[in-house]
Amino acid sequence: MSGVSLSGMEGPEAPIVRDPRIEAQVALLRTLRFPVLLVVSIVVIWQLVIWVFAVPSFVAPSPLNVAKALWADAEMIARALGYTLRSTLLGMAVSLWLALSLAALFTVSDLLSRALLPLIVILRTAPILAIAPLLILIFGRGIGTSVAVVVMVTFFPIMVNAARGFRATPGNALELMHVAGATWAQSFNKVRLPFAIPYIFTGVRMAAAGAVLAAMLAEWLTGAPGLGTLILEASSFRNLPRMWAGVVVSMAAAGLFFAATVRIEQRLMR
Amino acid sequence: MTGIVIEDVSKSFTIGKGSVQALSDITVTLPPGSFTALIGPSGCGKSTLLRLIADVLPPTSGTIRIGDKTPDTARRAHEIGFVFQDATLLPWRNVLQNIRLPAEVAGIPAVRDPRYLIDLVGLKGFEEARPSQLSGGMQQRVAIARALSLDPKVLLMDEPFGALDEITRQRMNMELLRIWKETGTTAVLVTHSIAEAVFMADTVLVLAARPGRIAQSIAIDLPRPRTLAMMRDPAFNGFENAVRAALFGDEVEAA
Ligand SMILES: Nc1ncnc2c1ncn2[C@@H]1O[C@H](COP(=O)(O)OP(=O)(O)O)[C@@H](O)[C@H]1O
Ligand SMILES: [Mg+2]
Numbered sequence: 001m002s003g004v005s006l007s008g009m010e011g012p013e014a015p016i017v018r019d020p021r022i023e024a025q026v027a028l029l030r031t032l033r034f035p036v037l038l039v040v041s042i043v044v045i046w047q048l049v050i051w052v053f054a055v056p057s058f059v060a061p062s063p064l065n066v067a068k069a070l071w072a073d074a075e076m077i078a079r080a081l082g083y084t085l086r087s088t089l090l091g092m093a094v095s096l097w098l099a100l101s102l103a104a105l106f107t108v109s110d111l112l113s114r115a116l117l118p119l120i121v122i123l124r125t126a127p128i129l130a131i132a133p134l135l136i137l138i139f140g141r142g143i144g145t146s147v148a149v150v151v152m153v154t155f156f157p158i159m160v161n162a163a164r165g166f167r168a169t170p171g172n173a174l175e176l177m178h179v180a181g182a183t184w185a186q187s188f189n190k191v192r193l194p195f196a197i198p199y200i201f202t203g204v205r206m207a208a209a210g211a212v213l214a215a216m217l218a219e220w221l222t223g224a225p226g227l228g229t230l231i232l233e234a235s236s237f238r239n240l241p242r243m244w245a246g247v248v249v250s251m252a253a254a255g256l257f258f259a260a261t262v263r264i265e266q267r268l269m270r
Numbered sequence: 271m272t273g274i275v276i277e278d279v280s281k282s283f284t285i286g287k288g289s290v291q292a293l294s295d296i297t298v299t300l301p302p303g304s305f306t307a308l309i310g311p312s313g314c315g316k317s318t319l320l321r322l323i324a325d326v327l328p329p330t331s332g333t334i335r336i337g338d339k340t341p342d343t344a345r346r347a348h349e350i351g352f353v354f355q356d357a358t359l360l361p362w363r364n365v366l367q368n369i370r371l372p373a374e375v376a377g378i379p380a381v382r383d384p385r386y387l388i389d390l391v392g393l394k395g396f397e398e399a400r401p402s403q404l405s406g407g408m409q410q411r412v413a414i415a416r417a418l419s420l421d422p423k424v425l426l427m428d429e430p431f432g433a434l435d436e437i438t439r440q441r442m443n444m445e446l447l448r449i450w451k452e453t454g455t456t457a458v459l460v461t462h463s464i465a466e467a468v469f470m471a472d473t474v475l476v477l478a479a480r481p482g483r484i485a486q487s488i489a490i491d492l493p494r495p496r497t498l499a500m501m502r503d504p505a506f507n508g509f510e511n512a513v514r515a516a517l518f519g520d521e522v523e524a525a
Binding site for chain 1: 356374
């Protein structure tokens, strides 16, 4: 928080002048300290286990071999990552838009929410594997099905939380808008939506954790050229270093994607 | 200037299968430019009456006129300013942006310059401050400035200073009278304080509960401008006692 000092209450000693940019970087390092330590430990233990027990490379490759594969196939992996991330982002965007629209609609009509909610729950519980042929028929074997699967996986938590947020608007704030002669859209944009932002981000965070995995799941079904397909193909060709390189990159991507949503939330909440 | 005419107004709420009579047969005329205080026990329908005037709720029966308009028309013509007990500021907007909200919603330029209003309520220098950086009293000043920004014909206030300490409250009351004088609006103030009601109003409406109705209308015949010194005046105490008697009836003697 970089608040304006209104009180002039600071003591006679001048406060230490802090550069907010440096402070943010220090904070970032501090939050990254444990994840980095954890990853380094896992890599070291992994390498040690392989050396000590002489694990054959067709069971599990050493981190060194994975790193080599990562280096050698960098371009291929980057292209696959780009495809998967594009599906994820597009899916999340569509999902966010759909979820907010429906949640907003629910604030207008109780009847509508009672009619639609069971339908959405059914759609939610349908195993994606079972409806995969239908999805492929509708959206094709390209990015369309990937986006659809990401939407199906991420839509529900965003919508439920957004609906809760839209219902939690302070009554006085809405009355204030009403007295000011506001239209429904004005009340929604200026009051309901901003008050619901913390709720919406709770939903987005829950959804973001599984979004990358959902995009990869879609690729396993359609064979679209993303990270999921790369991992599957590497596995069927017994190219374990490449497979693990793909896995490591997808996990890192999922983690970064999650971290990005947290960052955006912090930005907006200031 | 615009008066408020309330005729045979009743309001009942349905709660589950039953129904609660919140207001019963309210008939009263608030002259243009007058200052009216509403006082009464909790739950007697003071807030409900303000909400009916502001067209937040429709009456079950009876009619309300604001000047020659229905509350709905008056509201859409931005003739109503409303101040809640909690300031109800939007926390992500600064003082200036909060005061500009009604003009923004109306899609017209502010009738009263927001910077003039900030000056009027004594908040010069806090234009860019966020609500969370202001004290309760300052937040309530912003709420009043916001209510005045489209120069409303009527200003409705629901216990606006109820959460403030005695000293701040007294100061805010003095300023409110000054602002009311300057703007010429018809003011209605809901309060829990007998002294506040007498100090501020031309007329104190004492409400009784279950069902909510006007127990007595007491004209406060004190000169304006009102000063703190008047509160020591025997006439002031006389009006206080009259309000107290209307509120408690026989209980005053019994205690
Ligand atoms: N929206 C509502 N729904 C149901 N009952 C209400 C509602 N608003 C007020 N009431 C009831 O109407 C009565 C008067 O309430 P209110 O006007 O808030 O009283 P006051 O402001 O004088 O304390 C109370 O009995 C209250 O329970
Ligand atoms: Mg009340």
